[in-house]
Amino acid sequence: xxxxxxxxxxxxxxxxxxxxxxxxxxxxxxxxxxxxxxxxxxxxxxxxxxxxxxxxxxxxxxxxxxxxxxxxxxxxxxxxxxxxxxxxxxxxxxxxxxxxxxxxxxxxxxxxxxxxxxxxxxxxxxxxxxxxxxxxxxxxxxxxxxxxxxxxxxxxxxxxxxxxxxxxxxxxxxxxxxxxxxxxxxxxxxxxxxxxxxxxxxxxxxxxxxxxxxxxxxxxxx
Amino acid sequence: xxxxxxxxxxxxxxxxxxxxxxxxxxxxxxxxxxxxxxxxxxxxxxxxxxxxxxxxxxxxxxxxxxxxxxxxxxxxxxxxxxxxxxxxxxxxxxxxxxxxxxxxxxxxxxxxxxxxxxxxxxxxxxxxxxxxxxxxxxxxxxxxxxxxxxxxxxxxxxxxxxxxxxxxxxxxxxxxxxxxxxxxxxxxxxxxxxxxxxxxxxxxxxxxxxxxxxxxxxxxxx
Numbered sequence: 001x002x003x004x005x006x007x008x009x010x011x012x013x014x015x016x017x018x019x020x021x022x023x024x025x026x027x028x029x030x031x032x033x034x035x036x037x038x039x040x041x042x043x044x045x046x047x048x049x050x051x052x053x054x055x056x057x058x059x060x061x062x063x064x065x066x067x068x069x070x071x072x073x074x075x076x077x078x079x080x081x082x083x084x085x086x087x088x089x090x091x092x093x094x095x096x097x098x099x100x101x102x103x104x105x106x107x108x109x110x111x112x113x114x115x116x117x118x119x120x121x122x123x124x125x126x127x128x129x130x131x132x133x134x135x136x137x138x139x140x141x142x143x144x145x146x147x148x149x150x151x152x153x154x155x156x157x158x159x160x161x162x163x164x165x166x167x168x169x170x171x172x173x174x175x176x177x178x179x180x181x182x183x184x185x186x187x188x189x190x191x192x193x194x195x196x197x198x199x200x201x202x203x204x205x206x207x208x209x210x211x212x213x214x215x216x217x218x219x220x221x222x
Numbered sequence: 223x224x225x226x227x228x229x230x231x232x233x234x235x236x237x238x239x240x241x242x243x244x245x246x247x248x249x250x251x252x253x254x255x256x257x258x259x260x261x262x263x264x265x266x267x268x269x270x271x272x273x274x275x276x277x278x279x280x281x282x283x284x285x286x287x288x289x290x291x292x293x294x295x296x297x298x299x300x301x302x303x304x305x306x307x308x309x310x311x312x313x314x315x316x317x318x319x320x321x322x323x324x325x326x327x328x329x330x331x332x333x334x335x336x337x338x339x340x341x342x343x344x345x346x347x348x349x350x351x352x353x354x355x356x357x358x359x360x361x362x363x364x365x366x367x368x369x370x371x372x373x374x375x376x377x378x379x380x381x382x383x384x385x386x387x388x389x390x391x392x393x394x395x396x397x398x399x400x401x402x403x404x405x406x407x408x409x410x411x412x413x414x415x416x417x418x419x420x421x422x423x424x425x426x427x428x429x430x431x432x433x434x435x436x437x438x439x440x441x442x443x444x
Binding site: 041042043044069070071072074075093095122123124125126127130143145146147149150152153154155156168170171174175 | 263264265266291292293294296297315317344345346347348349352365367368369371372374375376377378390392393396397
């Protein structure tokens with residue numbers, strides 16, 4: 001179960017990423033595949049959150065995961081242990097995925113009838129936000145140790161995300177993290193953002209997040 | 223003291239960044255200005271570490287700081303409160319600084335006879351590592367909450383850094399962080415890396431870091 005396939009992603013040759021992303025999103029909609037693009041800084045807990053998310057939803061939804069990384073396959077191995085189909089995408093040094101690179105990842109999935117495909121993007125708050133991957137929804141994780149001021153410094157990623165998970169809330173006692181200030185900063189960038197505080201470690205908030213995601217998948221398939 | 227100048231950095235027109243960086247480094251050497259390029263993920267504690275570093279060295283060295291950010295000037299204001307000269311560099315959405323952008327920053331400094339110029343690069347473990355800024359030395363901060371596996375996932379930044387500060391060691395009790403594993407992972411990427419565990423919050427390890435930096439500045443000026 002801990003043997004995962006690694007796909008070396010080629011750099012895109014397409015200039016018009018927005019158009020490519022729109023096309024991909026349309027095809028996924030027609031096929032009933034919900035694609036979640038999950039972004040965050042390195043070390044914010046994407047893989048642990050994903051493991052919890054899979055545990056909460058895998059009995060109801062057929063899930064596949066694409067782990068994008070510059071190098072290594074540690075995350076894909078961790079995800080494969082949950083029992084869902086996982087592939088490792090190597091970006092060859094690229095700091096983000098665009099729609100065509102995402103399509104290469106989707107094409108490499110060997111499962112059929114997927115309800116929910118999750119792209120764990122490269123850990124980076126800057127570049128991934130600039131490229132529409134064709135995802136149905138964009139999600140990001142901001143973790144408590146990173147600080148509540150991040151929406152001030154990295155505006156775009158907060159603008160493009162439909163949902164912001166605030167992770168590692170179990171560590172709030174040891175950090176000067178102001179949750180209300182954080183909410184205010186996020187909403188200043190994106191008044192429509194759904195904000196869900198979680199702890200992937202303790203499981204707190206995971207139910208609310210899973211409920212939100214399940215509902216999005218249901219709406220996508222309608 | 224909390225009014226800081228903001229410089230809008232233009233994108234470089236030079237194709238050969240390595241050559242431009244080499245030129246800049248030579249000029250700085252001739253002028254006796256040591257340029258430190260400080261890189262890390264968002265939220266790893268660059269600004270707090272910088273504040274501590276300035277406190278430790280400002281009586282011996284004339285220091286100036288360039289705060290690169292996509293947006294906001296919160297960091298430059300914090301640094302200006304330490305009493306050293308600080309400018310805010312806005313990268314206009316760019317995820318890194320190259321040598322020419324760094325030169326624009328240096329040209330904007332109004333101080334004379336600077337011993338130590340510090341560039342706080344954009345918070346990002348991927349792109350800044352790809353561009354030589356012309357710095358005398360590269361430093362990075364990896365913080366405990368990010369995890370000891372980061373050298374496996376972001377190889378290049380560990381390869382190009384002369385020193386790795388492992389910050390937030392005061393939070394080790396609440397994270398599954400293995401310091402020995404972390405050292406091993408860093409040295410696998412870069413056997414020459416100097417590794418210094420610190421807590422910018424409590425001050426632990428700052429003396430060792432300040433001693434290392436002081437010695438590098440001394441050697442640069444010889």
